[in-house]
Structure formats: C-alpha cells, structure tokens
Amino acid sequence: xxxxxxxxxxxxxxxxxxxxxxxxxxxxxxxxxxxxxxxxxxxxxxxxxxxxxxxxxxxxxxxxxxxxxxxxxxxxxxxxxxxxxxxxxxxxxxxxxxxxxxxxxxxxxxxxxx
Numbered sequence: 001x002x003x004x005x006x007x008x009x010x011x012x013x014x015x016x017x018x019x020x021x022x023x024x025x026x027x028x029x030x031x032x033x034x035x036x037x038x039x040x041x042x043x044x045x046x047x048x049x050x051x052x053x054x055x056x057x058x059x060x061x062x063x064x065x066x067x068x069x070x071x072x073x074x075x076x077x078x079x080x081x082x083x084x085x086x087x088x089x090x091x092x093x094x095x096x097x098x099x100x101x102x103x104x105x106x107x108x109x110x111x112x113x114x
C-alpha cells in the first residue's frame with residue numbers, strides 16, 4: 001500500500017455568495033465522498049486550506065499570498081492509501097469539486113527511511 005495526496009484545485013469566485021443551505025449541502029457532499037473512502041479503509045487525513053499565507057523565497061524575501069490574481073488555487077487535500085495511483089485516481093473521480101469546474105491532482109507521497 002502506498003499513500004497518495006489528492007490536491008483540490010479551483011478558480012476563486014469572489015462573486016459567488018452561497019446561502020447557508022447551499023453551504024450545508026456542499027459540506028454534506030464532501031462528507032459523503034470522504035466517508036465513502038474511509039469506509040473502504042483507504043482514508044488517512046484531509047483538511048481545507050485557508051486564505052492566509054506567505055511565501056518564503058530562496059533569496060530570503062517574503063511575499064504575501066495566496067494571490068487573488070492567481071487563476072487557480074489549492075483549496076485543500078486528502079491523503080489516501082491505495083495499491084496504485086490508478087486506484088487513487090478512481091477515488092478522486094467522486095470528488096465534489098468537479099461540480100464547480102475544479103480539478104484533483106493526485107501525487108504519490110514519498111517515504112524517506114532512515
């Protein structure tokens with residue numbers, strides 16, 4: 001078994017103001033999808049990312065971010081355990097982010113042994 005990180009990418013939409021009912025419905029979709037992965041014993045962890053951030057550059061300078069002018073942002077992640085990346089891709093297919101034009105990047109998590 002190997003760990004894979006699913007990164008959730010979307011375009012910011014500052015004009016969209018969902019109602020409380022729409023927010024709850026969206027949360028339920030995510031809970032159901034993640035719960036399905038957990039029910040298969042393949043779930044490790046997940047979190048959403050906030051809007052506050054800074055970037056430390058190799059020259060030591062610090063800039064604010066994430067940037068509003070960026071076309072795409074990473075809004076969160078999920079770590080799952082599967083046999084192959086193809087299996088992780090199959091899990092990703094149910095992600096609710098697709099309903100809003102988002103995408104899921106699947107990356108293997110490297111393990112460094114001492």
